[in-house]
Amino acid sequence: xxxxxxxxxxxxxxxxxxxxxxxxxxxxxxxxxxxxxxxxxxxxxxxxxxxxxxxxxxxxxxxxxxxxxxxxxxxxxxxxxxxxxxxxxxxxxxxxxxxxxxxxxxxxxxxxxxxxxxxxxxxxxxxxxxxxxxxxxxxxxxxxxxxxxxxxxxxxxxxxxxxxxxxxxxxxx
Amino acid sequence: xxxxxxxxxxxxxxxxxxxxxxxxxxxxxxxxxxxxxxxxxxxxxxxxxxxxxxxxxxxxxxxxxxxxxxxxxxxxxxxxxxxxxxxxxxxxxxxxxxxxxxxxxxxxxxxxxxxxxxxxxxxxxxxxxxxxxxxxxxxxxxxxxxxxxxxxxxxxxxxxxxxxxxxxxxxxxxxxxxxxxxxxxxxxxxxxxxxxxxxxxxxxxxxxxxxxxxxxxxxxxxxxxxxxxxxxxxxxxxxxxxxxxxxxxxxxxxxxxxxxxxxxxxxxxxxxxxxxxxxxxxxxxxxxxxxxxxxxxxxxxxxxxxxxxxxxxxxxxxxx
Numbered sequence: 001x002x003x004x005x006x007x008x009x010x011x012x013x014x015x016x017x018x019x020x021x022x023x024x025x026x027x028x029x030x031x032x033x034x035x036x037x038x039x040x041x042x043x044x045x046x047x048x049x050x051x052x053x054x055x056x057x058x059x060x061x062x063x064x065x066x067x068x069x070x071x072x073x074x075x076x077x078x079x080x081x082x083x084x085x086x087x088x089x090x091x092x093x094x095x096x097x098x099x100x101x102x103x104x105x106x107x108x109x110x111x112x113x114x115x116x117x118x119x120x121x122x123x124x125x126x127x128x129x130x131x132x133x134x135x136x137x138x139x140x141x142x143x144x145x146x147x148x149x150x151x152x153x154x155x156x157x158x159x160x161x162x163x164x165x166x167x168x169x170x171x172x173x
Numbered sequence: 174x175x176x177x178x179x180x181x182x183x184x185x186x187x188x189x190x191x192x193x194x195x196x197x198x199x200x201x202x203x204x205x206x207x208x209x210x211x212x213x214x215x216x217x218x219x220x221x222x223x224x225x226x227x228x229x230x231x232x233x234x235x236x237x238x239x240x241x242x243x244x245x246x247x248x249x250x251x252x253x254x255x256x257x258x259x260x261x262x263x264x265x266x267x268x269x270x271x272x273x274x275x276x277x278x279x280x281x282x283x284x285x286x287x288x289x290x291x292x293x294x295x296x297x298x299x300x301x302x303x304x305x306x307x308x309x310x311x312x313x314x315x316x317x318x319x320x321x322x323x324x325x326x327x328x329x330x331x332x333x334x335x336x337x338x339x340x341x342x343x344x345x346x347x348x349x350x351x352x353x354x355x356x357x358x359x360x361x362x363x364x365x366x367x368x369x370x371x372x373x374x375x376x377x378x379x380x381x382x383x384x385x386x387x388x389x390x391x392x393x394x395x396x397x398x399x400x401x402x403x404x405x406x407x408x409x410x411x412x413x414x415x416x417x418x419x420x421x422x423x424x425x426x427x428x429x430x431x432x433x434x435x436x437x438x439x440x441x442x443x444x445x446x447x448x449x450x451x452x453x454x455x456x457x458x459x460x461x462x463x464x465x466x467x468x469x470x471x472x473x474x475x476x477x478x479x480x481x482x483x484x485x486x487x488x489x490x491x492x493x
Contacts, residue, residue: 047266054263080263085192085255088263121263124300128266 011172012165019161023154028104030146035069036113037139043073044132047125054088054121055080058095068102071095072113088121112138180207186281187213187309190259192252195221201236211313211344216306217253220245226480257304260285270399273298274375282312282380282387312380314388318346318482319353322473325487326354326443327364334358334367334417335489336436336468339445340454341475346482347445348377348421350475352388354443355419359391367441369394370415372405378421406431410438417441429459436468450474451488464490 039061046057058077062070076095079086093114100110112135119131180202188196191213198221202210212224220231220242230238231245239245260277261268271277276286289304327334337354339347355378359369371378373396379386381398390396395413397405402420406428409415418435420428423444435442448454451474455461463469467490474486 047264051264051267053267057264083189083259083262085259087255087258091263121258121261122265123302124269124272125266 008169008172011169012162015165015168016162019157019159019164022161023157025104026146026150026154026157029106029109030143030150032069032103032105033109033139033143033146035066036072037136037143039065039069039073040132040136040139044129044136047121047132048129051125058091068099071099071102075099089117092117092120109139109142112142180204182281183207183210183311186279187283187311190256190279190285190309191215192255195246195252198232198234198236198246199223202238206238210311212311213309214306215248215253215256215308217248217250219248219306221248227477253304253307256285256307257287269300272301274399275301276375278376278380278382278387280382280387282314282376282382284310284312284376284380286310312377312388313346313349313481314352315346315349315482316353316356316389318350319357321484322350322354322487323357325471325489326358332364334441334443335470336441337443337471337473338460338469339443339473339475340448340451341445342449342477343447344481345475345477347475349482350473351419351421351443351445352378352390355394356389356391358417358443359393361393366391366393367416368414369417369419370405370409370413371396372400372402372409372418372420373398374400374402374405375421378419403427403431406435410435410440415440417443419443421445422447423463424457424459426459429463432463432468433466442468451486 042064043057043061046052046060047054052060055077058073058080062073062077065073072092072095074095075098076091079091079094080088096110096113116131116135119127121128184200188199191199199213206225209226210223211226214222214224222229222231222242222245223238230240231242233239233244234246257265260279265272268277272287276284278284286308287301287304288306289301291301292299326337339350341347355369355371358367360366369391371390371394373379373381376398378388379390379394379396379398380388381396384398386396395415397408400408402423403425406418406420409418418440420442421444423429423432423446432442432444446454446457446460448457451472455464469490472488472490473484474488476483476485478485
């Protein structure tokens with residue numbers, strides 16, 4: 001009887017933690033999209049107004065950005081700084097790869113960020129401005145969607161885990 | 174004369190901008206080939222070509238030089254993209270003005286000429302994109318090449334500097350000689366050094382990279398890099414109080430007017446002009462007028478008869 005009770009508690013707790021982590025993931029995705037948008041704004045200023053070289057602009061952006069969004073800029077800056085013939089496209093994609101393992105972003109968010117790769121550093125300031133502004137706009141929309149998802153699904157995830165755990169327990173009894 | 178371009182220097186300053194597989198092909202060149210290397214040309218879909226002295230050769234897939242162009246390594250679009258990324262430090266936006274002028278100067282003062290799709294806006298170049306070919310021009314610093322002409326640059330009686338024009342067809346070493354003259358005048362020995370302003374419209378004389386001269390133009394030299402000659406000469410007179418203004422390839426009416434302003438302000442001029450000979454020079458109205466007005470007291474004519482920088486004639490010019 002005692003073992004049964006412990007088992008029930010464990011199932012409910014495990015499902016509850018899963019649900020809570022799902023809710024936390026929603027919160028983090030929304031925050032991380034905002035952080036990336038702000039970082040891209042910083043990068044845009046460095047490129048379009050300061051005309052800072054891309055590796056240095058990435059490095060500066062990384063310094064002013066929170067983890068894990070920082071990773072994309074730090075890794076790209078490191079790749080470009082080595083001056084081993086790596087293109088901005090390759091460096092940016094490597095940065096994204098490093099970040100996606102640590103971030104709560106969805107594949108479509110990464111895909112959106114990857115679309116910048118082919119345009120980064122390869123045109124004049126006005127074209128760079130257009131590309132970076134467009135991406136910030138897209139990220140803004142994604143962030144709004146993420147916020148709506150957070151508002152509507154946060155409670156569902158938070159309590160849903162426990163409810164599901166309880167349901168499993170009831171089925172097993 | 175010490176030609177400052179060792180294989181190590183060329184590898185570090187020029188070849189390092191090429192994709193690794195192309196660098197490997199060029200590593201097989203002999204020491205003397207490196208010393209005479211003038212150009213590396215990459216044209217999309219065409220053989221990789223180098224100019225070594227008077228010879229134009231293709232570089233084969235195995236890294237050997239050949240006169241048979243079809244045997245040369247075929248340059249891929251990706252090679253061009255990688256070189257562009259490399260020379261611009263992946264930051265083409267930081268080189269907008271250079272691209273409009275058609276070249277990017279890299280550390281060491283070497284120039285990479287660009288060809289691609291030119292976009293015009295109101296009759297001026299807005300931007301260049303879709304690059305199709307690139308030409309690396311190796312900057313040659315030949316210290317001491319001005320030694321033979323230095324005594325003639327100064328008046329024997331007064332010791333003052335003559336306004337001088339260096340004349341030759343392209344690739345005969347006008348700019349190299351001009352640079353060494355600039356260095357010597359600026360350094361001063363054995364005469365006192367003079368304050369020199371170099372108006373370096375095409376970044377060829379001092380080879381500035383991010384404002385810092387990559388080639389030795391002397392300790393008393395100020396450089397207006399990328400500045401149009403006429404505007405630069407006027408800026409120099411107003412702001413930098415030079416004793417000598419050095420500029421390359423004068424030929425426009427506005428250049429001639431600025432030269433006259435310099436002369437009237439008591440500033441000496443040393444410049445260059447494209448022409449095969451004195452006769453050809455006289456056929457160019459603006460230069461003919463400058464010569465008729467007695468602006469230039471010394472004309473140095475160069476050729477490539479025995480290699481670049483061959484001094485054919487030094488003419489003391491008396492307009493009367």
